[in-house]
Amino acid sequence: MSAVALPPLHDLLATARVVALPLVTRFRGIDVREALLLEGPEGWTEFSPFAEYDDDEAATWLAAAIDFGWNPTPAAHRDRIPVNATVPAVDADEVPAVLERFPGCRTAKVKVAASDRPLEQDVARVRAVRAAMGPEGRIRVDANGGWNIDEAEHAIHALAPFDLEYVEQPCASVGELAEIRTRTKYMGIPIAADESVRRAGDPLAVAAAGAADLLVVKAAPLGGIRRALDIVERAGLPIVVSSALDTSVGLAMGAHLAAAVPVLVYDCGLGTASLLAADVAGEPLRPSGGAIEVRRVEPHSELLDRYAADGDRTAWWIARLERCHGVLAGETA
The missing domain is CATH 3.20.20.120 (Enolase-like C-terminal domain)
Incomplete structure (x- = not known):
């Protein structure tokens, strides 16, 4: 799905940070938005499929995150x-x-x-x-x-x-x-x-x-x-x-x-x-x-710490990342 070769899992895990951000108003049935952030050669990127999505669907989101973090962005027509x-x-x-x-x-x-x-x-x-x-x-x-x-x-x-x-x-x-x-x-x-x-x-x-x-x-x-x-x-x-x-x-x-x-x-x-x-x-x-x-965004380390997800939710997201990486590895094998 991504134009770049699939990075090794350990490269993704090395920078993975899971955050839990409160919403102003309940939206889409949730009060807190969780996301897993990664840093690639081109900058920070995000893997945040909704919790109810299965691994096959979520793997497409991981392909997108890798594409954005590991590939240069296409030419822009507007800023x-x-x-x-x-x-x-x-x-x-x-x-x-x-x-x-x-x-x-x-x-x-x-x-x-x-x-x-x-x-x-x-x-x-x-x-x-x-x-x-x-x-x-x-x-x-x-x-x-x-x-x-x-x-x-x-x-x-x-x-x-x-x-x-x-x-x-x-x-x-x-x-x-x-x-x-x-x-x-x-x-x-x-x-x-x-x-x-x-x-x-x-x-x-x-x-x-x-x-x-x-x-x-x-x-x-x-x-x-x-x-x-x-x-x-x-x-x-x-x-x-x-x-x-x-x-x-x-x-x-x-x-x-x-x-x-x-x-x-x-x-x-x-x-x-x-x-x-x-x-x-x-x-x-x-x-x-x-x-x-139109710009890349670099998260602030203090905010990553302040809004870090708890241990159980972080483990849940890391396990999901590992499974979805496996799905993509199977597709490219």
Whole structure:
């Protein structure tokens, strides 16, 4: 998966540091984001697949980490990346405080379809974002595949009055995305695919099926910057480069991917360091003037110590790293 030869396991273990960073607001069902950081010849990199992912899926994230830490980054077309604010599934009255953490952002991505939140709360949350951002702000919603086709159609109708930029992954499967895109096409609200790209056996299937108007692309789940760029080129659709609640080290990988994309129409989902109550860098990659810089990030030793995961969690991540290295070694044997 990586363009560089697989480094020996002992080289990875020599610099591995596991951190546990608290979140400002509960997001994606977690209050603490764990990540394993590594230092390669090109700089620091991140391995942080979510805990529920199996080793085969997580190994793709390790390939991405190795690609970023052991390979030079591709040529950049830009040195700053416009980013969106990310609004978790919070109550409507919490929206202004969330948006304040994303200074200058002209776009907001709003989480919807949480299993413990009815549609009425989604509508109230999006209404609050529109009120805070005004008529010129851009609003996209992300359902993470949480609706069936009928639920998605009903929800899109309910949210359409707030002038949506697009709806991200309203349904789980490629077939469902194609159906909801057909049903709502007359409304003029584009459908974006995320999980149907990054968690698919064939990340190009959604484009081939005509099931989305744009793709959400993340470097780590796709095996690294180069593989993601290949998918972007072959898919032939507009893209949004996004993140997976990374530390600033991981966000740097996403920023370099966004910088290498020839045409970037949409604001990117790379401002999520603002959802962290702590980070590993003295100067984290947080939005300023609605954008983040394209640069590598070196973690601060004092912060690595302060937010080090406990012994049990560190051992869990090291064991996972070893298993995933074994998966990659088997693929390259």
